Amino acid sequence: MNIAKKIFVQSMAISTGILFLNGINAVIQHFSGNDITLQWYHPITIVMTGILCALPTVLLRDEDQWDRKTFWIRVSVHCLSLYAIVIGAGRLFGWYTDPVSFISVSIIFFLVYAFVWLTSHWLDKQDEKKINHALDTIRDNE
């Protein structure tokens, strides 16, 4: 997948993810007796944040060809870049108004980031099992 397509697909995925989380939050708030009203600029800020968050993907280009040290350095830089974008966008668009909501946004961000990587690795481990099982049936005896 070329980098432009990758950024586009990620923009859509991240925007959808943010919209989904906001939707869940709105439902929870509604049934807790606190209705949320979207401002006119909220939908476009979600899309813009999605696009901005997709840009650091460039850092992960050809990630499967790096050694372990390079991989962890790049992933750390990628994570912190995304965090800076989310916090910056939150500040600019007024997603948090006090220290408690700032800390909540930060914790949720790192949890979601770790969840995505762990899920991806878990799926790779499932592939590993299937491949090893298939290799058992064709391996040469040496």
Place this chain on the structure above:
Amino acid sequence: MRVRFEQVDAKEKEQALIRAVEKTADILNAMDLLENGSGGIQVLRDRNTYFCKLTQIYYIESVDKRTYVYTKGDCYESRERLYELEEKLGMYYVRISKSMIVNLRKIQHVSAEPGGRMVAVLLNGERVVISRSYVKEMKRRLGIQ
């Protein structure tokens, strides 16, 4: 032994089923021929030309536009490019990165690493990296959905 031929419309559907009382030398030869083709490739070492059987090859690597063929303990050079060899090799040879083809039958096991790539440990203990983008093709060759 009675031999029956049935035509199919795609390469992926090709398969041979041998029903026999035991695996005799003739049957093993037939299996080897069907799985690996008629044979091997010409390789070079110290200005001498050798014939390398496909069943001996562990992996083939391209470095600086040169192609190297690795067996259990030896390394040879091939005059052919990687993509040319890829077309000649049998179904158990699969591209695992831009510069490498591996013989699936020589892989002891694979292990997934963070980032989506995998490391394959070969029967001689060598480790080769399977790029994320080639894992899908490897699974397809192994019949994994």
